[in-house]
Amino acid sequence: MSYRRPAIPSAVERELRQEAGFGCVRCGHPYLEYHHIVPWHEEPHFRPADMVAVCGNCHGFFETQGRDRQYGFKASAKNMRDGEVKGKLEYDKRDIVFRVGGNWFENTPTIIQFRDVPLISCRLRDDQALVSMNLFNQYGRLVLQVKESEVTFRIGDMWDFECRRNVAIARSGPREIAMKLDFSEPDAKIEGRLWAGGQQILLHPEHTNLAGGTIRNCRMRNGRVGIQIG
Numbered sequence: 001m002s003y004r005r006p007a008i009p010s011a012v013e014r015e016l017r018q019e020a021g022f023g024c025v026r027c028g029h030p031y032l033e034y035h036h037i038v039p040w041h042e043e044p045h046f047r048p049a050d051m052v053a054v055c056g057n058c059h060g061f062f063e064t065q066g067r068d069r070q071y072g073f074k075a076s077a078k079n080m081r082d083g084e085v086k087g088k089l090e091y092d093k094r095d096i097v098f099r100v101g102g103n104w105f106e107n108t109p110t111i112i113q114f115r116d117v118p119l120i121s122c123r124l125r126d127d128q129a130l131v132s133m134n135l136f137n138q139y140g141r142l143v144l145q146v147k148e149s150e151v152t153f154r155i156g157d158m159w160d161f162e163c164r165r166n167v168a169i170a171r172s173g174p175r176e177i178a179m180k181l182d183f184s185e186p187d188a189k190i191e192g193r194l195w196a197g198g199q200q201i202l203l204h205p206e207h208t209n210l211a212g213g214t215i216r217n218c219r220m221r222n223g224r225v226g227i228q229i230g
């Protein structure tokens, strides 16, 4: 007879990420695994109170520690103490061709710009694409920044932040995607909801909504700026 442990429910994973401030409770790294403090072989469960979000590097350390120490890390997660998330996005992308809000941007270093502030930009360094983003809210406050693949935001400004291999998603609320980078397929997709001067820019998977209009199936190539606003 074969037996496979069921997958962890996604709501449990999210609860553990939120409790941990979207990073490993020990070191803050945003790529997470979900560790059972009360081990599965002792009691099969998905109880958030007896699980903890850790990174792949720290997971082994947790296996060696007593439960009191594990609960201690869980209760004072690094990111919660710092009040912010800081982490490097991990992906392998060797060109700067992106599908942003359903439109294609090929070798266009500034993809969307508001006045002289780039909202989404990219460049190549050592054969790797580096993405930068400035996400403002409707009041013009910067709520999430990606600086050459380094993400920073204050804990309270996002509801969820999930990193998987070649995918990063920041949500400002349930079903509210603030930013999604999906580089898991040859189409490197960027989606999200941006604000520029009180105006909302919706980057859907298939199209972009901007200033009451819709832009879809455009291909911008070898320009300096893809979409200029203001």
Ligand SMILES: [Zn+2]
Residues within 6 Å of the ligand: 024, 025, 026, 027, 028, 029, 054, 055, 056, 057, 058, 059
């Ligand atoms: Zn860690």
